[in-house]
Amino acid sequence: MYPNLPPLNAMRAFESAARNVSFTLAAKELFVTHGAVSKQVKILEQYLGVNLFIRQHRKLVLTEEAKPYLAKVQSALQTINSATQELISQPQLAQRIAINVLPSLTINWLIPSLESFKLSNPNLFVDLSIGDFAIDFSQHQYDIAIRSATKKPQGCNVLKLMDEDLCLVCSPQLAKKMTSLQDINKMTLLEHTSRPGLWRFWADDIGITITTDNKFGMEHFYMLSQAAVSSMGVALIPRFFVSQQLADGSLVIPFSAGFVSPYSYYLLTPTASPLPLKVQSFIDWLLPLFAPYR
Amino acid sequence: MYPNLPPLNAMRAFESAARNVSFTLAAKELFVTHGAVSKQVKILEQYLGVNLFIRQHRKLVLTEEAKPYLAKVQSALQTINSATQELISQPQLAQRIAINVLPSLTINWLIPSLESFKLSNPNLFVDLSIGDFAIDFSQHQYDIAIRSATKKPQGCNVLKLMDEDLCLVCSPQLAKKMTSLQDINKMTLLEHTSRPGLWRFWADDIGITITTDNKFGMEHFYMLSQAAVSSMGVALIPRFFVSQQLADGSLVIPFSAGFVSPYSYYLLTPTASPLPLKVQSFIDWLLPLFAPYR
DNA sequence: ACAATGCGTGAGTTTTACTCACACTATAAA
DNA sequence: TTTATAGTGTGAGTAAAACTCACGCATTGT
Structure with a gap:
């Protein structure tokens, strides 16, 4: 029926390579790697018997023949892309997506951002829940989970979002009362109760000594950030979690003495290939938000 | 750039399944097998999160959602198909295709048919040569070869065209002089010199005895067919090779006492994946011609 | 002069696609 | 009613495609 249909995966590589x-x-x-693209393009060229690129020393040039071909290929891919979009946008085909996210990430960042996802995916209903337990997708019916861990989780699809970039924060008022790092011993140290060693690690890392026992423990980072805003003390919080407060000035970084903790943040999905479109749509929306922190 | 682009191989399976x-x-x-199609369609459905078919007991029905989707997908595939056709139809991109075919197949069948290939592939120039030697594509620069053999050739891509369906032929004049199979002993037996045992095998197979030594050897089937037309004697020739003569009455089958020889005809191409489009085009043209004989 | 950038490629690995063989079930035929 | 048949689904195993990795090469920019 379509006797001249080339290998379609190779077409996709060609389209992207030509556009870029x-x-x-x-x-x-x-x-993928550049080698994979190179090989796919070569497969297409050998299939067609036509060179699509002129390989120059360090740059590519589309051949004259390839230009109109590219335009039509793009048109076809766009047709499929929009047809698919229309298909899943039909009200009677609304889908649900169940997401389970770390508490502080949910409160400080995801909930404020979700409205923009809703706007661009009106046909996709999010079921959001909070959790920091170990995920077993055969037990929990989630489409996506976000967790932190010191090593890459096993047993499911994993996408690394960012490393944990801890920074020292406090309210502007408190910052004025400190002139050197050692002054933090005059303050209340706001402590994450699940990470009791964090202040010690941090101090060792940057080479100061903690002499005070004046600590206040809280269960989640978002509680710590609220406490810090209220001038209760200084806290060590992942930069990503307090980006809003740093931007609006309710928190400041008194000394740029952060350190990268061994924790990283991962997006987890059930093993499936290819990833369902609704899941892919969420990831496509989410990833750019993390881009500045990667 | 195309955030909703589904797995394209699965799309192709869906399109064909939906159309059929x-x-x-x-x-x-x-x-491919039906199982392969079934699985590809399922992959697409799981990706989309949308059922495309209603599986009834022994038949398929497209869902309402799938119908407009199918139309757009077909349009996209058609765009790619015709863009590819246009690309390779550009005069400056004319290609050559080197084909090496068995002597009798060339003379009796391929040459008379080639004009229709030329008409539908004006941008593809055929270099036709005759041969019955063993093909080694690393030695011979052919794009396609056709050979007969008693077992599937190794070391290259192989497509079986047909079994060798030998039939007894002679001119209408000679046929009148025979009333039973045994009468062939009164005739000259036209013999293929590369297949000296052929009359014996045939006689054994259908249970008669050859008592005559009146044989005439020739190198190729097309010579045998010419000799038979000229009433020189009776011959055993693959049906495919004398289809023209049987159709126009210059040869007849006096007794339907053919037999399927151990030989089959194979189309051979160099190992390559996917097959170049020019080769695929030739095969697409050629296969329907063999369809009645398969 | 030297590092950095971008592409090509062979070997080896991972992922995807496919086949095979069988199960299931509604029609059609006996 | 029984039996054959045709069409689809599916798990296990295999074949093929795609990709990664690591390196080579040549050019550009500092």
């Missing part, structure tokens, strides 16, 4: 005029950039876009 | 409203028919079209 670069195999390396196309590779980033497609989440 | 049958996984089995789609499988035939795509040269």
Whole structure:
């Protein structure tokens, strides 16, 4: 029926490579290596018997023949893309997506952002829940989970979002009362109760001594950030969690003495290939938000 | 860039299945098993989160959602198909295809048919040569070869065209002089010199005895067919090779005492995946011509 | 002069696609 | 009613495709 239909995965590589005029950039876009793109394009060229690129020393040039071809291929891919969008946008085909996220990430960041996801995916209903337990997708019916861990989780699809970039924060008022790092011993140290060793690790890392026992423990980072805003003391909080407060000035970084903790943040999905479109849509929305912190 | 682009190989399976409203028919079209199509469609459905078919007991029905989706997908595939056709039809991109075919197949069948290939592939120039030697594509620069053999050739892509269906032929004049199979002992037996045992095998197979030594050897089937037309004697020739003569009455089958020889005809191409489009085009043209004989 | 950038490629691995063989069940035929 | 048949689903195993890795090469920019 379609006797001239080329290998379609190779077409996709060609389209991206041609649009970017670069195999390396196309590779980033497609989440593969540049070698993979190079080979797929070569497969297409050998199938067609036509050169699509002129390989120059360090750059690519589309051949004259490839230009109109690219335009039509893009049109076709766009047709499929929008047809798929329309398909899943039909009200009677509304889908639900169940997401389980770490408490502080939910409170300080996800909930304020979710409205924009809702706007661009009106047909996708989010069931949001909070959790920090170990995820077993055969037990819990979640489509997506976000967790922190010191090593890459096993047994499911994993996408690393960012490392945990801890920074010292306090209210502007409190910051004025400190002139050197040692002054934090005059303050209340707001402590994450699940990470009791954190102040010690931090102090060792940057080479100061903690002499005070004046600590206040709280269960979650978002509680710590609220406490810090209220001038209760200084806290060590992942930068990402307090980006809003740092932006509006309710929290400041008195000394740039952060350190990268051994924890990283991961997005977990049930093992499935390819990832369902609704899950992919959420990831596509989410990833750019993390981009500045990667 | 195309955030909703589904797995494209699965799309192709869906399109064929939807058009045929049958996984089995789609499988035939795509040269795979029905199970493969079934699984690809399921992959697409799980990706989309949308059912595309209602599986009834022994038949398929497209869901209402799938109908407009199918139309757009077909339009996209058609765009790619025709863009590819246009690409390779550009005069400056004319290609050559080197084909090496068995002597009799060339003379009796391929040459008379080639004009129709030329008409539908004006941008593809055929270099035709005759040969019956063993093909080694690393030695010979052919894109396609056709050979006969008693077992499937190794070391290259192989497509079986047909079994060798030998039939007894002679001119209408000679046929009148025979009333029973035993009468062939009164005739000259036209013999293929590369297949000296052929008359013996045939006689054993259908249970008669050859008592005459009146034989005439020739190198190729097309010489035998010419000799038979000229009333020189009776011959055993693959049906496919004398289809023209049987159709126009210059040869007849006096007794339907053919037999299927151990030889089959194979189309050979160099190992390559996917097959270049120019090669695929030739095969697409050629296969229907063999269809009645398969 | 030297590091950095971008593409090509062979070997080896992972992922995807497919086949095979069988199960299931409604029609059609006996 | 029984039996054959045709079409689809599916688990296990295999074949094929796609990708990664690590390196080579040549050019650009500092």
